[in-house]
Amino acid sequence: MAEVLNIVTVCGSLRRASFNAALQRALPALAPAGLSIKPAPAWADIPIYNHDIQDAGWPAPVTAWADALRAADGLIIVSPEYNWTIPGGLKNAIDWTSRLKNDPFKGKPVALQSCAGGLLGGARMQYHLRQSLTSVEAVMLIRPEVFVTFAAKKFDEKTLELTDQATKDMVKLQLEAFEKFVRKQTGK
Numbered sequence: 001m002a003e004v005l006n007i008v009t010v011c012g013s014l015r016r017a018s019f020n021a022a023l024q025r026a027l028p029a030l031a032p033a034g035l036s037i038k039p040a041p042a043w044a045d046i047p048i049y050n051h052d053i054q055d056a057g058w059p060a061p062v063t064a065w066a067d068a069l070r071a072a073d074g075l076i077i078v079s080p081e082y083n084w085t086i087p088g089g090l091k092n093a094i095d096w097t098s099r100l101k102n103d104p105f106k107g108k109p110v111a112l113q114s115c116a117g118g119l120l121g122g123a124r125m126q127y128h129l130r131q132s133l134t135s136v137e138a139v140m141l142i143r144p145e146v147f148v149t150f151a152a153k154k155f156d157e158k159t160l161e162l163t164d165q166a167t168k169d170m171v172k173l174q175l176e177a178f179e180k181f182v183r184k185q186t187g188k
């Protein structure tokens with residue numbers, strides 16, 4: 001039997017009641033048996049990028065985040081769109097890791113998902129993230145894409161459990177495709 005792949009998830013929202021974090025939590029139950037999905041350490045304590053801080057010594061939250069990403073066979077980024085693009089905190093974390101000698105994104109299989117309040121489901125953020133992650137030589141699953149539109153209608157109001165069957169089906173399809181993609185990229 002093929003070995004179980006170690007997949008790490010990154011959420012672009014720090015909000016307690018985040019729909020993206022709720023989707024991130026739903027992923028292990030929707031994943032095929034060949035994927036073990038766990039959240040990466042939070043990037044919340046990573047300082048704003050400054051070369052002077054880097055020269056003074058790599059901040060521990062950067063190295064902890066990068067180590068977890070590096071150890072994974074693949075990454076799934078689940079993020080909102082802020083003002084038509086990548087949330088600044090998430091982009092900042094990517095900028096920090098891109099300065100490491102052994103950038104965890106280089107050659108890493110990545111899948112993207114987004115939840116948003118409106119009609120486009122975070123699509124603009126995903127396309128900007130694809131551009132940025134191409135710059136750090138990540139290898140991205142092209143499709144199926146996962147855009148959760150009108151997110152408030154797709155999760156339970158109180159528990160934030162993902163309740164929308166069409167969304168679950170869409171996510172399952174992507175996770176199945178991602179397993180195949182990661183196995184092809186890693187040879188596992």
Ligand SMILES: Cc1cc2nc3c(=O)[nH]c(=O)nc-3n(C[C@H](O)[C@H](O)[C@H](O)COP(=O)(O)O)c2cc1C
Pocket residue numbers: 013014015017018019020021079080081082083084085115116117118119120121122151
């Ligand atoms: C600073 C900010 C900017 C936003 N800009 C967009 C946007 O460009 N497009 C969009 O669809 N939603 C935008 N939203 C609304 C988010 O889609 C919505 O708040 C979503 O629930 C955030 O994700 P979360 O629930 O995971 O925190 C914005 C929200 C914030 C806080």
